[in-house]
Amino acid sequence: MTTTPGTRAALRTSYQADLADGTARFLEPRRPDCPWCGxxxxxxxxxxxxxxxxxxxxxxLERCRDCRHIFQNPRLNASGLEFYYRDLYDGLGAKSVEFGFSLMRKLYQGRARMLQPYTTPRAWLDVGTGYGHFCHTAKQIWPQTTFAGLDRGDGVREAQRRGWIDDAHQGSFPDLADTLTHRYDVVSMHHYLEHTVDPIAEIRAAARVLPSGGHLLIEVPDPECAGARLLGKYWSQWVQPQHLHMFPVGNLKQALAANGLSIVAVEHRRADLGLDFLLGAKRLLSTLAQDPRRPWTPHPPTTTDHARWAAALLLALPALPAGFLLDLTVRPLLPRHSNAYRILAAKAPAQPTGTSANGSPQPPNL
Structure with missing residues (x-):
């Protein structure tokens, strides 16, 4: 952390006030049914x-036995979302997140190039753009394309200030969709959909925005990959409590088709984020001790707290390289080892009134 002791003390006071009544108030009542299939x-x-x-x-996280959808239950409410996102992508977490995004250039290039066999983007809207790192890289592959970013946070304005996006939209995608209709022929959602309260509403918003023949590119974690099965709660992509939904690939395909979007291509290995074992080891070690200076800890750090943290860092010296070695040698041999997947879908052309999708006569709705 780079904050001063005085700043950390002020943050601690604020966090302790938020936690005075415990964490139960951050959760909605548990729902008895699957939000995907009911x-x-x-x-x-x-x-x-x-x-x-x-x-x-x-x-x-609960799993539906019928459709296999995985979702947080009980789910964070509005206060919980604010509390658990605070200082994650901004504030205390801003520099570490920026550093992490800066290391993902090759992944961003792969996302942008997935469209090359199918279309030449004219105007691209990246939903959940953060600080615009993807758009900044994609501009180098599609120099004639205009890029816009949409996000709830202030990072989207910073992305525009840097020149990494041409236009910035701040707010909820479903709420803004009607103002964006047919302005973009490509919409992307990279590791965004799993964060949303209502992912179907997000897909519907994309279908409204896209013109006929436009493309939607989605990348999400794969909850059915080998890492998820082997590492359990230590799998890096569960990301609790921020990830509210996790989608088996078949479910997402069905949702896209139900909203008039046909599957063009699916990628697994090229979407792989890697490092399942390394990050799993890091999560396991974090159960021993976390940085005691964090302002949401119940008291200012003591000498004992610092000693425990130092001991955890010493244990990490052999554990983290071992995890990295497993990622390099063992993980690629596992079936379905990719921890994420991408789907590219196209919006079907509008059907003439009175015809079905296959061109046969169709009676009007009465």
Whole structure:
């Protein structure tokens, strides 16, 4: 952390006020049915702490036995979303997140190039753009394309100030969709959909924005990959409590088709984020000790707290390289080892009134 002791003390006071009544107030009531298919045959998939920031609380992911959709239940409410996102992508977490994004240039290039066999983008809207790192890289591959970013946070304005995007839209995508209709022939959502309260509403918003023949590119974690099965709650892509939904690839394909979007291509290995074992080891070690200076800890750090943290860092010296070695040697041999996937879908041309999708006569709705 680069904050001063005085700043950390002020943040600690603010966080402790938020936590005075515990963390239960950050959760909605548990729902009895699957938000994807409506089935009531649910089972607990795993419980997890906040491995990223180590804020207090325990979070449950449930799995639908019928459609296999995985979702946070009970889910964070509006206050919980504000609390657990605070200082994650901005504030205390801004510099580390920026550094992480700066290392993903090759992945960004792969996302942008996925469209090359199918279309030449004229105007591209990146939803959940953050600080615009993807658009900044994609501009080098598509120099004639204009790029816009949309995000709830202030980072989208910073992205425009840097010149990494041409236009900035701040707010909720479903709320803004009607003002963006047919302005963009490509919409992308990279590791965005799993964060949303209502992913179907986000897909519907994309379908409204895109013109006929436009493309939607989605990249999300794959909850059915080998790392998720082997590492359990220590798999890096569960990202609790920020990830509210996790999508088996078949479910996402069905949702796209139901909203008039046909599947053009699917990529698994090229979407792989890597480092499952390394990050799993890091999460395991974080259960021993976290940075005691974090302002949401219950008291100012003591000598004992610092000693525990130092001991955890010493344990990390052999554990993290071992995890990295497993990622390099063992992980590529596992079936379905990619921890993410991409889907490119196209919006079907509008059908003439009175015809079905195959061109046969269709009676009007009465």
């Amino acid at each position: 089935s009531t045959t649910l089972q607990v998939h795993l419980t997890s702490p906040d491995f990223i920031q180590a804020k207090p609380g325990s979070f449950t």
